[in-house]
Amino acid sequence: MTSDQKHPDLTGTTSSAAFSGYGHEVTPEERAEWREVMSARAQAAFQRGQDAIHAGDLQDGVFWLERAERMARQSPNVIWALAIAFLNVGRVPDCLKRMERLYGKYGLREAAFLSVVCLVRLNETTEATSRLGAALSKFHILPELRQLAAQLSQATGLQGWCTASNAGWVDVEASGSVRVLLDGVEIGRGNCGRYTFPEGWRTARRLEVRAGRKHALGSPIDLQALMRCESLVRATARGLEGWLWFPSEPEHVPSITLWDGRVILVPEFAPDVDSDVPLSRPRSFLLDKSFTPKGDCGPLVLQDEHGRSLTGAPVDPVVGRLVSGKGKLPRRLYPVPVKSWAHRPRDARITTGCAVVIPVYRDLAGTTACLRSVLETVPPGIEIIVVDDATPEPKLADFLDNLVQDSKITLVRHKSNQGFPASANDGMRLTAGRDVILLNSDTLVSPGWIERLRARLAFTDVGTVTPFSNDASILSYPSVDAENAVPDQVEARKLDLLCQALFSREEVCIDLPTGNGFCMAISAECLADTGLFREDLFAQGYGEENDFCLRASAQGYRHFPAPDVYVAHIGSTSFGSSRKALMGRNLEILNALHPGYDEKVAEFIESDPLRDFRRQMDLSRMDDLREERSSILLIQHDAGGGVGRVVRQRAEMFEQQDFLALALRPTFLGCKLEWPLEKENSFPNLEFTLPEELPFLIAALSRLKIHSIEWHHLVGHAPCIRTLHEELRVPYDVFVHDHIWFCPRISLLDGHGRYCGEPDVAGCETCIATWGSYLGENLKVSELVLRSGQEFGRANRLMVPSRDTAQRMARHFPQNHFVPVPLEDDPVLLSNVSGQKREVSGRPLRICVVGGLSRWKGYDILLAMAECVRSLSLPVEFVLVGHTPDDETLIAAGVKVTGEYREDEALDLIREQNADIGFIPSVSPETWCYALGVLWKSGLEVLCFDIGAQSERVRFSGVGAVVPLGMPVEFLVSFILRRWGPVS
Known part of the structure; x- marks a missing residue:
């Protein structure tokens, strides 16, 4: 990196201007500029790849898309485009690997089905059939794969296959008679065709299509997975805006049901939704003020066609005035600026007991692990209140019922999903003047955690206390600004013991700008004076505990860390791809309610008192x-x-x-x-x-x-x-x-x-x-x-x-x-080089250069050689497996530049180029040369200049060639063609 990317530094030296070091900081502006440069390069490579594919040059398209992928490794759109290109050129294993990656990370329907296509092409019929059945059980089929589904079901001895739709039907293709069952109750019988579901089907969980005793391919179908809706609704100055779609069936045109029973169809695609999910196709809606009741009507419920609240609902239209700063606000939404509030007297308080409140929704394994860790560590007299927020998992509901029968928990059960704030509130309402420890169901606790948290609540000015965790924002460990690994129970207990051993009074008395609701102890007095979470504003959750803490601060309460407690936290997984949008919406509300909140948190992070x-x-x-x-x-x-x-x-x-x-x-x-x-x-x-x-x-x-x-x-x-x-x-x-x-x-x-x-x-x-x-x-x-x-x-x-x-x-x-002290074993590397001249006939000679090419690594030489070859129309091609500060100039001269690569990718990349020789164009005496080693390992003879360790090693090897430093490029190209060039 350089300080002026418009005029790249080609020296390639380890200068203070090239990277950060003592007294030589790479500024955020420089980093941002570099990211823009790299992003532009990736975009250019992606577009060039797409253009080549559209022009019918598939191999060239693959080359440029691979370059784009190496520059933007996390871009799902680049990965998808490259996977499709691989499929089209017959590189099926490479396509399959990327489809599996996309499905594993995003649950992408198209990736699930195209993985099946890859497996079929690889003649792995049994695995392809199994994967197709798994895909059909949760996704509506891609239209192009209907014939393949019939072929696979027939080839594996099944009677047929089936696919269901959010419109309330299932298509069945079978060779004989079938039975269709909904949660075990027969709703249809006959031959192949479409079967419409009866009223009330949306509450069902399992759809079966049976031919005799066997399931059709795709059966049983998980209806809850099929009906999963991604959505968001927010209040703006224009009204209620939002989007929704069904990832299992993007073609399905959704509808929303309003608070008064009206049904609105949502056919228009939403091009501006910021989604991390590739190929997402959300559809947008706007309900202007003519749709909503007049006056301060309070929160309104919007549901998808399956009766589930949209993410962000209930939503209060008046919040649109709050976040836009336009219009008169009711008193309940008056902003409360963040400032230094007067603290309460720090007297010892008399505690009145404690209760643990745990909202629960899904994840049987994680929730049971959490509850078991709590039950193993809870001291006598502490009530455990679990709020079941209408879990869609019957086994989890049964587990909770068993705990109630054993008198281990108090259970509150919602008939419909209401979100974390409402669930937390329903639990805290039962605490009856006691301190509360609010705990997520995806956590693991260690012995003594409750006693230590309660010890931090010992004074009247304490509002909340939050422990350390792997995922707790400003209280995360080891990193507060990067994702940390989730420890298992054993590792979590080790970290908990370490926290106990190291904490001091100084850390205990550090004021936090806010607590964190994953595990937050709240004093009874603070809860009574501050009130419950604002479920009317924060919907399914995110930001509600920050708002609570800021309201508590205004009452004079303080928020402290519990550095002697560590609680493992898997992290937020409940919202799916809607989570990012909900977080953005709620953060906007939080900052409008409490101007200065972001600055307060930024000040804390900058001072880093827990460092x-x-x-x-x-x-x-x-x-x-x-x-x-x-x-x-x-x-x-x-x-x-x-x-x-x-x-x-x-x-x-x-x-x-x-x-x-x-x-x-x-x-x-x-x-x-x-x-x-x-x-x-x-x-x-x-x-x-x-x-x-x-x-x-x-x-x-x-x-x-x-x-x-x-x-x-x-x-x-x-x-x-x-x-x-x-x-x-x-x-x-x-x-x-x-x-x-x-x-x-x-x-x-x-x-x-x-x-x-x-x-x-x-x-x-x-x-x-x-x-x-x-x-x-x-x-x-x-x-x-x-x-x-x-x-x-x-x-x-x-x-x-x-x-x-x-x-x-x-x-x-x-x-x-x-x-x-040699850095590699040259005889071992050279064992891959035959020493025999490769036959080059009917095509140009391919020369491969490897590494990050600066001026001293030979950038000028390679550029001059490429320009010479082009001007003389010589049968030579150059490829750089690597990158330079100015790739574009080399590319314009006819050099293929793969872009940056990981060390473990180098060998495969070189072999993919089908090069005839390797070339080390360094004009400076290198002390070693890893590029030479990887070229030898790929089986290529190597040419270099007579200088440095590269010359010493090539000369000693007895293969390849060494030429005088400073040889004119015309002579150099002529020498290469005479020694390795095409046979006439």
Whole structure:
């Protein structure tokens, strides 16, 4: 990344301008600009792929769509388009993999059915039939697959197949007579055809189509899954606006039933709905003020055609005035600005008992696990009140009934689903002046949790108390701004014990802007003075507990964390794809009701008063990971790449030697400590501000028993990191990755991108004065060389990747001894290369370049070669498996550029190009070259220039070729064609 993306930096150096580091922050504006650049590239690749497919060039379309997918890995629309393209070109396994991914993440109907098509093409008939039956049991069939359904049912010995519709019928295609049963009651008998459901069918759960004793393919049909409706309704200045659709049957035109019984058909598609679901087809409606009652009518109920409230209903039309700021408001909706309220006296209070309220809707496994953890840990005298919000799962309802029979819970049961706020309110109404602990049904609690929460409610000014959790917004751990893994019961108890061991009085007294309703203890006095949740405004939920806490703050109550309690939380899953829309709607209402709320939360996040506590938890967990071992500390820069790969390799080696391998990266304010072998950052709080927190860093590293330090890259680090070994009194080694030790430009290239020849210090000073430095420090070349020599002299061991690097470093630092430590096993890599010239006849020669191509990696060379080939109409094609800061110019010159890739994708990507040779165009002496290794591994001979480790390795291999650096591109292309070109 550079600070000016309009004029990309092609140097490819690890400069302070290229990535964040100490005192060199990549600003949010720069990150946003980079995201825009990457998004534009992905969009361009996607459009180019679509255009190629429409023009009939399927292979070219696949290439560009694959590029788009690598640039936008989470885009379901790109994944879908690429999957279809794969299917059309016969890459069926690749299509199947993406269809399964789309179905697993989004429950996408089209992906479910097209997975069946893929399996049929792969001749996996049995699995295809099973998948088709599963799809038909919850989705209306795609019209194009009716014939395939008949073929599969016949091929597997079934009597036929069936598909149901939200319009109230089931189509049956069968070879003999069938019976149609609704919840076990026969509603039809006969041959193939359409069977209409009787009145009242919408309350049924199971539809069966039987031919004798066998089910037709698709039977039994889950009617509740078929009738699942995604929707939203919100009050605006125009009236009541919203959308709805049935994911099981997007073609079905839905209707809504209004509060007064009127039925409105909703045929128009809603193009502007922000949905994460690919191929979603919501349909929009607007009920202007002529539809709604006059005056302050209160909340209105809107239902889908199956009698279920739309997400966001009941909805109060007057809220439209609140969020738009237009019109007179009733007193109940007067905004209450967030400010510092006067607190109540902090006297000890006399408690009057406690009750736990748990609203329940679905998820048998999660809810039973939650209730069992509560029942195992609840102390005597605590009532457990469960509110069954009309669960659609009979087994869950039976489980609750059994708990009632065993006198373990008090049960409130709704006849229809009313949402979390209403359910919580119905439970809290039964608490009769007691403290309340409101608990989600997707949580796991540990012994003593109730006692510790109640202890935090001990004073009269306390309104609510919220524990730590993996998913609790500002009280999340380990990360407050990224998704955390959900711990199981055992891990949750470990974290709970850790919270108990580490908390202090300081954390207990931190004021929170709001509690979190996943597990929130509410004092009886606060509940009495504040009132219940506002179910008239927040519908199915989200934001209701924030509104409650802000109203409580206005009464003088405070909100505290319970840092000695940890509760595992699976997270919100109830709303489906409507959840994001409901959250946005309710947040808008919340901010209109309480102006300044967002700013208050932002201030808390910025100050982060719980940072030290989370950091102590991270450090304790990392120390537990260490067990009885010593640790090795690997210091690296923040740019990833080859250095990051070597650090991981070295970490794996040290772990095999029974050390805990840790890594230290630079940050804008200091550094962060990591475990480099973990896939996700489980210790995000181990960041240290330097030099202020250097003593804390030293104490943390001492606790982790650092045995020695290995320097990999110090660019971007605070100066005090260079003497960290002295503070810890441990030895250090140096692993040289580039020429920053004596060249402030790092790459040994001048401003024209030419190898400098490594002149004496005076020559280097002239170069720097002319072309500038990437060192990020105000050092003369003579000072840099002197410092490097001194640091090398104090190091325990000096390592370099190659003999070439050892010789080059020894010329500048003759008093030091550099030991080559190869990063790969070249003989093993070369075993894939036959050494025989590939036959190229009747097509152009394909040359493959690999990696992130900067100027010193040979960008200018590749561009010049491509322009030469195009101008002379030579039979040569270039493909770059990788990316550059300026892909567009290379693409315009005729180079295919795949875009960025993951390390584990490189080999397959190279092989997909069907290249004839590999080319390393680097014009700077590389210390190693992972691109060379992956080209060899793919079976290709490699051409490179006579410089650096790449030349050393190719020459030693005896395959491929090495050409003089600076060879004119015309001669270079001619040489390639003579050696590897097409046979005439």
